[in-house]
Structures are given as structure tokens and as C-alpha cells.
Amino acid sequence: MIELCNVSITAGQFSLQQISFKVHQGDYGVLMGQTGRGKTTILESICGLRNVVSGEIFVRDQNITDWSPGDREIGYVPQDLALFPTLSVQAHLEFALKLRKWPSKDIALRVSKLSKTLGIGHLLKRSISGLSGGERQRVALGRALSFRPSVLLLDEPFSALDESTRTEMHVLLRAVTESTGVTTLHVTHSNEEAEALANRRFILQDGVVSEAVQAV
Numbered sequence: 001m002i003e004l005c006n007v008s009i010t011a012g013q014f015s016l017q018q019i020s021f022k023v024h025q026g027d028y029g030v031l032m033g034q035t036g037r038g039k040t041t042i043l044e045s046i047c048g049l050r051n052v053v054s055g056e057i058f059v060r061d062q063n064i065t066d067w068s069p070g071d072r073e074i075g076y077v078p079q080d081l082a083l084f085p086t087l088s089v090q091a092h093l094e095f096a097l098k099l100r101k102w103p104s105k106d107i108a109l110r111v112s113k114l115s116k117t118l119g120i121g122h123l124l125k126r127s128i129s130g131l132s133g134g135e136r137q138r139v140a141l142g143r144a145l146s147f148r149p150s151v152l153l154l155d156e157p158f159s160a161l162d163e164s165t166r167t168e169m170h171v172l173l174r175a176v177t178e179s180t181g182v183t184t185l186h187v188t189h190s191n192e193e194a195e196a197l198a199n200r201r202f203i204l205q206d207g208v209v210s211e212a213v214q215a216v
Contacts, residue, residue: 001025002046002151002185004209007055009038009045016041018055021202021209025060028177028184030194032212033204039187040079042204043153046185047074059151070099075144075152075182079159081136083128083143089115090124092139096147110146117176118142134165141173145180152177154186158193170196 003022009015016038023029031039044050046057048069057065064072083092093111102110115121118138128136137157144152158166174197177184188194194201201212 001058001060001183002029003058004042004046005056005058007042007045007057008053009041009050010053011041011050014038014041015053016207019207019209020055021211023183023185023200025183026181027200028174028186028198029200029202030186030188030198031202031204031209032188032191032194035189037204038207039204040155042209043076043155043185043187046151047076047153048072073147073149073151075147075149077140077144077152077154077157079155079157081140081157083136083140085128087128088124089120089126089128089131089139092128092143093124093146095143100147102147114142114146118172132165133161134169137161137169138172141176145176145182148180150183152182152184154184156187156189159189166193167196173197 001024004019007019008017019042033039041050045052048067052065056063059072059074090111093114094107097107097110115124118141120135120138120142123131123135158169161169170193186197202209203212
């Protein structure tokens with residue numbers, strides 16, 4: 001569950017005031033709206049990368065407004081993916097697990113299972129620089145899901161992909177989120193993407209987030 005209650009955010013000259021909406025446990029929410037209106041700012045506030053001026057943010061019914069990013073246990077895929085060019089695919093999938101001091105045996109089992117689910121098991125020893133756009137997306141998604149977060153945030157993750165690869169990723173993402181039950185909030189400009197993935201659609205317009213008619 002993700003809930004924002006009267007959240008106000010300031011970023012330089014830009015601000016959002018009294019933002020409120022809720023993505024229920026296990027739902028796939030899509031947040032849409034024109035460029036530059038604050039969609040990414042909202043995601044950054046939820047995962048703790050941007051402080052809020054006022055209001056409260058809840059995840060799993062816990063008030064996380066003042067928690068550090070690492071304590072929020074949220075999986076996040078930014079628009080630029082933020083992959084590390086010097087790390088292998090395997091190292092990306094291990095990254096969050098090592099930070100959390102998982103036992104080596106558990107890390108190996110988790111990486112093996114997750115890489116097979118995402119179809120990147122054959123790429124584990126490869127560096128990021130040699131991967132295609134779709135392969136990079138899978139790695140970024142794997143890193144975000146590696147530690148089994150209850151909440152996943154995605155910021156236009158497929159905007160740079162060609163149409164066939166986007167469709168492939170939609171199918172994969174839907175299967176993964178449904179199988180894990182992770183509550184998801186996904187920023188996109190694509191109506192096609194929203195229709196393929198969302199069961200709740202939110203629109204940010206004129207500084208207000210409202211829920212659109214539920215996608216079928």
C-alpha cells in the first residue's frame with residue numbers, strides 16, 4: 001500500500017501542494033500527466049530522495065515520511081535506470097542483498113531464481129555496456145526487486161525502447177508483479193502502457209492527483 005496524505009513538496013521554484021492519493025496493497029497504479037508537472041518528484045518523495053515540506057507518506061500502513069531511503073525498503077527504477085557501468089549483471093542483482101547482509105547462500109539462490117524469471121540468466125557475467133536496451137531494463141527491474149520489496153516505483157522505464165521490446169517488457173512486468181504481489185506505482189505518458197498494466201490510473205493535472213476511471 002502507498003498513500004500520500006496532503007503532501008507538499010518544493011523543488012527549487014517548483015512546488016506541489018496538498019497531494020493525496022492511495023494505491024491499495026497489490027494494485028498496479030499508473031500516474032500520468034504532462035511533462036514537468038511533478039510526477040517524478042512524487043516518486044522521489046515516496047522513496048525518500050526528496051524531502052516533503054508537509055503532509056505524510058504511508059507504505060504498508062507505516063508512516064515513513066521521515067525515514068531514510070534505505071529504511072523504506074522500496075524498489076525504484078528511475079528513468080535513466082542508474083545502472084553501474086563497472087558492475088556485471090550478477091553484481092547488480094546482488095547489490096541490494098549485500099547491503100542488507102544476506103547470507104552468501106541466500107544471495108546465490110535469489111540471484112539464480114530472479115535472473116531466470118527475468119530471462120537474463122545467460123547474461124550474469126556480462127557488463128552493462130554490452131547489453132541492449134531491453135536487457136538493461138530487465139537488469140534494473142531485477143535490482144529493484146532483488147530484496148523482495150513490498151512497493152515498486154517505476155519512472156517511465158520503457159520510454160527509450162522500440163515498440164516490440166516495450167510490448168515484451170509489458171508482458172514480463174505484468175507477470176512479475178502479479179506473481180510477487182508487489183504494490184506498484186508507474187509513471188508513464190503512454191495510454192497503451194497504462195491499459196496493458198494498470199488496474200488503477202491516476203492523473204496529475206494542475207497540481208492535483210485524481211483517480212481516473214479504473215482500467216479494465
